[in-house]
């Protein structure tokens with residue numbers, strides 16, 4: 001990554017903007033090479049970094065540093081902040097607030113670059129947000145010498161990673177990147193996505209997380225035949241229930257029913273199956289009311305999600321980061 005820049009992308013069309021429209025990586029359903037899309041270079045690799053307790057160096061104490069700090073605190077990182085007082089008030093607040101103070105080590109002084117006793121190689125990521133271009137360049141050079149990933153706010157050639165416009169609803173996180181083309185436009189697109197999301201999206205993601213967690217208790221382990229069956233079953237369940245109804249998985253009795261009556265035979269029970277079984281008194285008590293509620297309480301906007309996300313912009317990362325109990329393995 002060091003040395004890369006957003007201007008090195010190959011491009012097509014009259015705009016010069018890389019056109020990877022609807023390009024997708026390989027899937028199981030592919031049959032042959034005619035399915036392989038051409039590679040259009042120049043994209044960023046969009047990831048969901050897991051930074052809990054990781055050491056991050058943040059240089060600067062103004063508004064932009066306060067925004068970086070906010071996202072780093074939310075990711076449970078440990079931040080060494082180097083900047084002389086006075087700090088942006090929200091940074092000072094986080095340092096003083098007992099709920100976040102232990103996540104921050106503040107060094108109340110200017111960073112001295114190459115001469116500084118704090119070395120960039122002690123950190124997983126480095127970010128600068130300072131009004132000193134020469135020092136920013138020096139920090140960038142130091143990081144590239146030590147192969148530490150760096151973001152220098154507002155100076156794309158000195159960035160190994162860019163920030164993007166973000167939104168978070170519990171475990172659901174979405175980041176919009178315009179590849180450096182227009183951060184303000186990115187924030188506007190983020191607001192459109194926010195508007196398009198169904199009201200119950202957070203509950204849907206939570207619900208599916210709980211179901212995956214219960215399934216893993218019944219079928220533990222990583223990989224192998226069982227892992228493949230688990231993934232196929234989960235895919236089938238997700239497709240059958242759809243985003244609008246996944247919030248029902250937060251109901252323990254619904255989870256138990258589709259696991260008890262579906263998983264052993266690798267059968268996919270949908271909401272309709274649950275209803276007819278309820279009517280036939282085949283389901284343990286308690287689930288009928290909630291199942292009926294879920295069927296009547298459809299969110300008509302749910303279909304906007306897939307259409308909206310797929311249709312209007314490339315460079316949208318949908319990063320669904322489930323709780324830590326789910327984060328290390330795929331099911």
Ligand SMILES: C[C@@]1(CC(=O)O)C2=NC(=C\c3[nH]c(c(CCC(=O)O)c3CC(=O)O)Cc3[nH]c(c(CC(=O)O)c3CCC(=O)O)/C=C3\N/C(=C\2)[C@@H](CCC(=O)O)[C@]3(C)CC(=O)O)/[C@H]1CCC(=O)O
Pocket residue numbers: 067151152153154155156159161162163164165166176177178179180181182183184185186187
């Ligand atoms: C998304 C966001 C995230 C964040 O920083 O947290 C972000 N910039 C934000 C705001 C913003 N930045 C600027 C404006 C003024 C209006 C405008 O230019 O549009 C506004 C709008 C505002 O303030 O509302 C000025 C600006 N920014 C960069 C340059 C340099 C250049 O383009 O060469 C210049 C021109 C400097 C000049 O003219 O001198 C560069 C970068 N800014 C990025 C991210 C990365 C690319 C993101 C992407 O690919 O989309 C990248 C490459 C590197 C980086 O800093 O990571 C955050 C919105 C968050 C939110 O609202 O939620």
Ligand SMILES: NC(=O)c1ccc[n+]([C@@H]2O[C@H](COP(=O)([O-])OP(=O)(O)OC[C@H]3O[C@@H](n4cnc5c(N)ncnc54)[C@H](O)[C@@H]3O)[C@@H](O)[C@H]2O)c1
Pocket residue numbers: 059060061062063064065082083084086087088109110111112129130131132135153154
């Ligand atoms: N990417 C973005 O979203 C975005 C948006 C606006 C501005 N910027 C850029 O980010 C930079 C910071 O913006 P800001 O609004 O936070 O600026 P600011 O002037 O409010 O803050 C600069 C901070 O850097 C600190 N600083 C200066 N020299 C330092 C040193 N040697 N060591 C440690 N700290 C030092 C200052 O004390 C101050 O706290 C600017 O270069 C600006 O162009 C980026």
